[in-house]
Amino acid sequence: MRQWILKVHPADNVLVALTDLKAGEEVSYEDNTYKPAEFIPAKHKFAINAIPAGASITMYGVLVGKAQSDIAAGGLLSTANVKHAANSFLTEQHQYSWHKPDNNKFANRTFNGFHREDGSVGTANYWLIVPMVFCENRNVEVLQEALIKPLGYGRKKSYELKAQNLINKIKSGVSVDEVLYTEIEPDIEVVGSSRLFPNVDGIKFLNHSGGCGGIRQDSITLCGLLAGYITHPNVAGATVLSLGCQNAQVSILEEEIKKRSPDFNKPIYVLDQQKTGTETDLLDKAIRQTLAGLMLANQNTRKPAPLSKLTIGLECGGSDGFSGISANPAIGYTSDLLVSLGGSVILSEFPELCGVEQNIVDRCVDTDKAERFTNLIRTYSQRAEEAGSGFDMNPSPGNIKDGLITDAIKSAGAAKKGGTSPVVDVLDYPEKVTKPGLNLLCTPGNDVESTTAEVGSGANIVLFTTGLGTPTGNPIAPVVKIASNTTLYKRMSDIIDINTGTIIEGEETIEQAGERILDYVIKVASGDIEVSAVKHGQDDFIPWKRGVSL
Structure with missing residues (x-):
């Protein structure tokens, strides 16, 4: 049965409007009747009783603010009359007990995932291309252009045709209004059905603006994050592009990978641009190695796994x-x-x-x-x-x-x-x-x-x-x-x-x-x-x- 207001916790001194409430409109909740003193928009809160300036405002059973000015019974809470306040806390723990929910409906359920040698199970199967530093972002973009559509991983909807049709109209001399209000459906591309590697969900590119500059801790933390993605159960392997001189050194990445996966054995290809030489040589190797990695990744298929393997x-x-x-x-x-x-x-x-x-x-x-x-x-x-x-x-x-x-x-x-x-x-x-x-x-x-x-x-x-x-x-x-x-x-x-x-x-x-x-x-x-x-x-x-x- 639809309710119009809600008291989230018995200790609360405010109510939540579940729909717009008019001033003076009587609303009921658990045998009590309330009357908003002003218009209360849906999702907003109003005072159950008058709240004097400086008094506590409680919601979810905890302190959530203090009244900056007097709030009338039924009055709307706003940034004008409420300021932030929160309960203090101690490290000392109080007694707590957990009542587990009834999980019988799911006790024997499984999901079909990609099993990794470390015992984890992925919900997807991706290949990563990762730059160690922002200097490599353009090379990553070149690889994206070279690989995505030819392998069948292109976007399912393209707006290129729509834009081109409008550009053609502009060339023919149409008015601004015609450009603004002409309805043209976007082109629909049929992709994905002819993937070369049907068991690989895609190639993903982790462009970022870090890896050098800033403080060294930033680069170490970035390497930890990238290691988390490379060792992730949804990832089959990775191609890593390094300039060579950046703070985020490949050796740091390797240390972070080992922390997360001591027996790491996924295919990973690391290319150092300053050692490799020309951009052409770098990208040629990256393409060859990535395609070889995709061939290996495609050998994995979905198999049943217990729900305990979900994170x-x-x-x-x-x-x-x-x-x-x-x-x-x-x-x-x-x-x-x-x-x-x-x-x-x-x-x-x-x-x-x-x-x-x-x-x-x-x-x-x-x-x-x-x-x-x-x-x-x-x-x-x-x-x-x-x-x-x-x-x-x-x-x-x-x-x-x-x-x-x-x-x-x-x-x-x-x-x-x-x-x-x-x-x-x-x-x-x-x-x-x-x-x-x-x-x-x-x-x-x-x-x-x-x-x-x-x-x-x-x-x-x-x-x-x-x-x-x-x-x-x-x-x-x-x-x-x-x-x-x-x-x-x-x-x-x-x-x-x-x-x-x-x-x-x-x-x-x-x-x-x-x-x-x-x-x-x-x-x-x-x-x-x-x-x-x-x-x-x-x-x-x-x-x-x-x-x-x-």
Whole structure:
């Protein structure tokens, strides 16, 4: 049954509008009646009772702000009358117990993946071409042009014909209005059906702007991230282009690969341009070696694997006022299901754990993990403040417009992605996940930087919730887009895969949505469903430089 308002936690002193509410319109929730004092847009919050200036505002059962001025009963919460505030936290742990979800529906399920010799299983099978430094980006682009279409990996939709038709009209002397409003369908290319290597999902190119300049730690961290992608279960092998003199030396990359995979034996071809000589010689070798590597990669085929071989990254971006009450808790339940089945999940975006740190500390399996989490998040917060910023500046204009007016409100909802299971490990970027269960990974809240990091740490699928819509993808891991509301799901149907607006509309529970999402994940992992980001070739890859990024 559809509700018009929601009280997220019994201790809250605010209500969430699930639809636009008129001033003076009576609405009911759990036998209580409320009357907004002014227009309350859907997704925004209003006060249950009068809140005096300086008083605490509670949502999700935690402190999420302080009133900057008096807020009347039924009054809208906004950036004008609320400022960020969050609960303090200690390393000392409180008692915590986890009630595992009923996973009987999935206990005997498997997915069809690509088995690697180290025991990991990929949900895809890609070949990588990796530059060690930005100086090699142009050579990478040349290889991309030389290999993609001839091998059958071109984009499925091209707008070249549309542009050419309009250019021809301009040459013939049409008006500006005719150019603006003439409907021309884009050309549709038939590719992929005649791939030379049918068991290889594609060649991916990790262009970046790092590898030299900056500080040496940046290059070491970049090598760690690149090593995470090369050793990733979704990757069959790699071609690495090095200039030769950059800070990010091949020897560092090799050390980082060994850290993650001591018995690494995937095919990897490393070319040093300064040693090779001419560009022609470099590219000739790169093409030959890449094609040889693809021949080897094509020998691997999908085979059944237990769900314990899945590692799921949990991400949100373009969040709205519904994210924390529909999409995020839904994938939180998916997370709990997978953990109960022996799989791994990654919760990152440390600026978006602001206000729920004590809950995270309490969930850590031991004191060492709790101390590492508190040290990482406190150091991160301090560095942000030293740079003249802070976690309170994390919400974007889009977040604020849709009801996430403080970082603590945004964070309390964002943390729901991690479900309720214990924290088995705490990782600093770009460390690798090695333990089944819920892993914390220190990353910024920036969507692409965080997604890039989660995959580098081993996520072979990413669940990405959004309330406003974003096309974010990843070169080697399927990124499943999950809408927090039905309006978004319908409006941006070309980039959204799953709708959880059904929770807001009372059509299903969080648990039902979480099970539906896990069933979808299994199909994606098996190659039965191609997610929207993969269809569109949305290969976002942004390494995090350890300066301040929120």
